[in-house]
Amino acid sequence: MIPELGYFSLTIAMVLCVLLFIFPIWGAHTGNLRLMRAAPSLAVGQFIFVLLAFAALIYASLTDDFTVAYVAYHSSSTLPWYYKITSTWGGHEGAILLWLVMQAGWTAAVALLSKSLPWPLRARVLAVLGFLAVGFMLYTLLMSSPFDRLLPYYPVEGRDLNPLLQDPGMIIHPPLLYMGYVGLSVSFAFAIAALLTGQLDNLWAKWSRPWTMAAWGFLTLGITIGSWWAYAELGWGGWWFWDPVENASLMPWLVATALLHSLAVTEKRGIFKSWTVLLAIAAFSLSLLGTFIVRSGIIVSVHAFASDPDRGMFILAFLAIVVGGGLTLYALRAGQVSSEGRYSLFSREVALWLNNILLVVATLIVLLGTLLPMVHKELGLGSISIGEPFFNQMFTYLIVPFALLLGAAPLLRWKQNKAKQLVGKYGLGIVIAVVATAAWLYGSYDVVKPVTYMATALAVWIIVMSAQDLLLKTSQAGSMKRLGLSYWAMLLGHVGLALVIMSVALTSAYSTERDVRVLPGEQVSLGGYDFRFDGVKVIRGPNYTGHAGVVTVFKEGEQETVLHAEKRRYDIGMQFMTEAAVDGELSRDLYLALGEQLSGGAWSLRIYHKPYVRVMWLGGILIALAGFVVLFDRRYRRRSVKEAQA
Amino acid sequence: MNRKWLVLTPLAVFLLLCVFLFKGLFSDPRELQSGRVNQALPAFDLPDLMEPQKRWTNAEMQGQKYLINVWGTWCPTCIAELGYLTELRERGVTIVGLYYEQGYDPDFGDSFNLGDLQQEVTDMLNRAGNPYVFNMLDLDRQFILDLGVSGAPETFLVDENGTVLVHHTGDVNPRVWRAKFAPLMGE
Numbered sequence: 001m002i003p004e005l006g007y008f009s010l011t012i013a014m015v016l017c018v019l020l021f022i023f024p025i026w027g028a029h030t031g032n033l034r035l036m037r038a039a040p041s042l043a044v045g046q047f048i049f050v051l052l053a054f055a056a057l058i059y060a061s062l063t064d065d066f067t068v069a070y071v072a073y074h075s076s077s078t079l080p081w082y083y084k085i086t087s088t089w090g091g092h093e094g095a096i097l098l099w100l101v102m103q104a105g106w107t108a109a110v111a112l113l114s115k116s117l118p119w120p121l122r123a124r125v126l127a128v129l130g131f132l133a134v135g136f137m138l139y140t141l142l143m144s145s146p147f148d149r150l151l152p153y154y155p156v157e158g159r160d161l162n163p164l165l166q167d168p169g170m171i172i173h174p175p176l177l178y179m180g181y182v183g184l185s186v187s188f189a190f191a192i193a194a195l196l197t198g199q200l201d202n203l204w205a206k207w208s209r210p211w212t213m214a215a216w217g218f219l220t221l222g223i224t225i226g227s228w229w230a231y232a233e234l235g236w237g238g239w240w241f242w243d244p245v246e247n248a249s250l251m252p253w254l255v256a257t258a259l260l261h262s263l264a265v266t267e268k269r270g271i272f273k274s275w276t277v278l279l280a281i282a283a284f285s286l287s288l289l290g291t292f293i294v295r296s297g298i299i300v301s302v303h304a305f306a307s308d309p310d311r312g313m314f315i316l317a318f319l320a321i322v323v324g325g326g327l328t329l330y331a332l333r334a335g336q337v338s339s340e341g342r343y344s345l346f347s348r349e350v351a352l353w354l355n356n357i358l359l360v361v362a363t364l365i366v367l368l369g370t371l372l373p374m375v376h377k378e379l380g381l382g383s384i385s386i387g388e389p390f391f392n393q394m395f396t397y398l399i400v401p402f403a404l405l406l407g408a409a410p411l412l413r414w415k416q417n418k419a420k421q422l423v424g425k426y427g428l429g430i431v432i433a434v435v436a437t438a439a440w441l442y443g444s445y446d447v448v449k450p451v452t453y454m455a456t457a458l459a460v461w462i463i464v465m466s467a468q469d470l471l472l473k474t475s476q477a478g479s480m481k482r483l484g485l486s487y488w489a490m491l492l493g494h495v496g497l498a499l500v501i502m503s504v505a506l507t508s509a510y511s512t513e514r515d516v517r518v519l520p521g522e523q524v525s526l527g528g529y530d531f532r533f534d535g536v537k538v539i540r541g542p543n544y545t546g547h548a549g550v551v552t553v554f555k556e557g558e559q560e561t562v563l564h565a566e567k568r569r570y571d572i573g574m575q576f577m578t579e580a581a582v583d584g585e586l587s588r589d590l591y592l593a594l595g596e597q598l599s600g601g602a603w604s605l606r607i608y609h610k611p612y613v614r615v616m617w618l619g620g621i622l623i624a625l626a627g628f629v630v631l632f633d634r635r636y637r638r639r640s641v642k643e644a645q646a
Numbered sequence: 647m648n649r650k651w652l653v654l655t656p657l658a659v660f661l662l663l664c665v666f667l668f669k670g671l672f673s674d675p676r677e678l679q680s681g682r683v684n685q686a687l688p689a690f691d692l693p694d695l696m697e698p699q700k701r702w703t704n705a706e707m708q709g710q711k712y713l714i715n716v717w718g719t720w721c722p723t724c725i726a727e728l729g730y731l732t733e734l735r736e737r738g739v740t741i742v743g744l745y746y747e748q749g750y751d752p753d754f755g756d757s758f759n760l761g762d763l764q765q766e767v768t769d770m771l772n773r774a775g776n777p778y779v780f781n782m783l784d785l786d787r788q789f790i791l792d793l794g795v796s797g798a799p800e801t802f803l804v805d806e807n808g809t810v811l812v813h814h815t816g817d818v819n820p821r822v823w824r825a826k827f828a829p830l831m832g833e
Binding site: 068274278281282285291312313319320323324327328330331334335371374375378433 | 649650652653656657660661663664666667668669670671743
């Protein structure tokens with residue numbers, strides 16, 4: 001009964017969304033305020049009904065209702081309760097339902113927080129969001145309902161959740177990523193609404209900015225945690241694979257990053273207007289494209305989801321309507337926009353323009369690398385594969401100008417700067433970056449490759465320049481307290497990226513690993529640590545059994561820690577899973593994975609020593625924080641105060 | 647470039663992309679395209695599995711349309727398709743077996759007993775059906791390599807002029823036959 005109610009509430013939600021699309025768009029077209037005023041209540045209403053539907057699926061999963069096909073395929077009675085909840089987005093149908101919840105949530109949030117927007121703009125933004133929701137709901141109701149029953153013959157036990165997804169990282173990774181993807185639909189809606197009203201002024205950029213920042217923050221956090229999950233769960237210490245599905249999340253992130261910067265220029269200087277609109281359309285389009293890639297099975301990936309051409313057709317058609325429609329509107333309207341501001345070569349405008357170019361080039365590289373194998377094959381030119389070396393090389397080239405620019409740009413003023421003054425501003429930073437990095441690296445390591453040195457120096461350069469900028473801005477403002485939160489957000493984001501660059505450079509260059517055969521009592525050394533294998537003990541979890549290799553770690557004779565590297569076998573699917581043991585410190589990770597049992601009581605064991613790998617995720621979190629900190633900036637707060645009074 | 651055309655570029659690029667995405671939906675991403683299709687069959691000169699003194703070359707097969715089926719008794723899928731291939735033979739299709747001996751690697755100095763293998767193959771074909779007019783043994787795998795075989799079973803359709811028309815990876819079953827082979831067999 002409950003699942004049927006879930007399906008029914010989703011149907012109601014879809015009807016509300018159809019109205020949410022029609023009423024305000026018609027109202028805005030004819031100037032009918034009453035129709036436009038209906039939009040916010042409809043937006044909140046559909047959110048409530050989508051939530052009910054989602055609650056129904058969670059209920060079915062928690063009560064082990066294996067008559068529901070989705071629950072039977074993605075859960076089991078022995079699964080811990082929290083994984084029963086997360087299993088509701090562990091499969092295709094549930095993941096799309098989660099997407100709907102996010103979509104509905106963002107729509108409701110926009111409806112509630114946009115009170116000071118002029119009605120024609122507000123109505124159109126909500127109408128666009130309503131339209132997007134209709135597409136996804138139609139898809140869920142017609143092609144991928146998670147509420148379908150397996151009656152009359154249903155299994156007594158479910159097939160269990162894929163063990164790879166039974167990890168805390170997986171509990172939060174998909175929701176965060178979806179928050180980001182879907183959040184970008186708000187920027188998209190603002191852009192489309194601005195094109196529809198024909199007012200591509202600073203105002204839409206100002207309104208769109210906090211939403212874009214929030215969505216981007218979620219996306220950053222989602223990607224960071226996804227990378228952490230891959231590292232902890234896949235058992236071989238990698239943190240980024242250039243897998244098509246990862247690329248699908250990286251592309252919208254790159255474009256959204258460009259969009260953030262471009263929005264700032266448009267808001268403050270009234271230039272780059274049509275470019276910013278295009279970026280807003282592109283960011284969400286790439287989110288949709290990513291979904292299409294993941295969900296259609298068009299590209300082979302480790303994220304193997306069931307592929308179904310009918311579903312693929314639907315998403316492709318939806319993609320064509322949304323993106324094709326958006327770009328058509330752009331082609332019709334953006335040609336008429338003209339820019340006002342003027343600026344010279346050494347100006348912040350040009351720096352941000354270059355930032356955008358580099359980010360877009362990076363996106364195109366990822367897009368090409370991801371889709372070229374498919375295009376190549378469809379052209380009848382044969383199968384090719386593009387892998388890690390291509391992406392790594394391209395990103396190494398791109399990061400150099402990007403990081404140089406990133407360090408320099410915040411100290412540039414709008415409009416123009418004198419070249420002579422710039423030398424004084426940057427001289428110290430360059431010297432510190434070059435000298436300090438050399439002292440640090442040559443002091444700590446025997447071999448320093450040029451690429452490692454360069455990347456580390458770039459990271460140091462960004463940090464030094466950020467510090468210098470902070471001092472300068474503090475003295476200009478009088479005190480640190482006077483600096484706005486958006487300024488702090490910028491610093492956080494930039495320093496976060498510097499940490500990521502540094503971590504990638506050092507961990508790529510100085511990670512060491514050993515694949516050994518060990519007998520209990522034997523000792524192995526790696527990276528200045530001694531690892532004593534104390535043997536294997538049997539473990540028993542709620543839905544798995546397995547072995548844990550116990551390893552005591554010593555540094556210079558002193559015991560550092562004891563690690564348990566597990567190998568689990570899940571009862572239902574009989575899959576083997578490696579649960580790596582990680583001892584993490586900022587300066588290094590010790591990473592142990594238990595291998596196979598060998599003859600004579602020996603086991604194979606893989607040991608990694610990964611310097612500074614943890615700093616990467618710390619950097620990712622700092623970058624994400626930037627997206628959230630900015631939301632508390634005074635200028636957005638003041639608005640909400642005004643709303644409260646109104 | 648004129649600004650009007652410039653703003654149209656994103657739409658044009660997107661539409662082009664959609665065409666490929668659409669085509670991609672209906673093709674199997676795991677299927678590799680063969681470099682051999684529409685090329686001449688590579689030259690071979692191989693002994694018969696059952697009578698090693700007899701050798702088979704391209705010249706002997708010239709002038710007829712036939713299948714080359716790469717197989718081995720160690721490969722379960724190959725065994726599974728023997729039944730259907732035998733049915734095809736009964737319908738008049740000429741099928742040549744190209745035996746892939748997996749256990750033997752001359753570079754490692756492995757020993758190899760032809761008599762045992764012949765016995766094993768005979769037993770298997772008696773049990774599961776014998777679709778082959780004859781079997782060739784490619785011990786040093788030169789021909790198998792030239793054909794671009796990535797694993798067994800793989801099946802090639804060769805026409806009267808010695809041109810490869812189809813390179814199929816995986817088992818041949820009624821569905822595959824109808825879709826890939828039958829149109830080119832003139833059935």
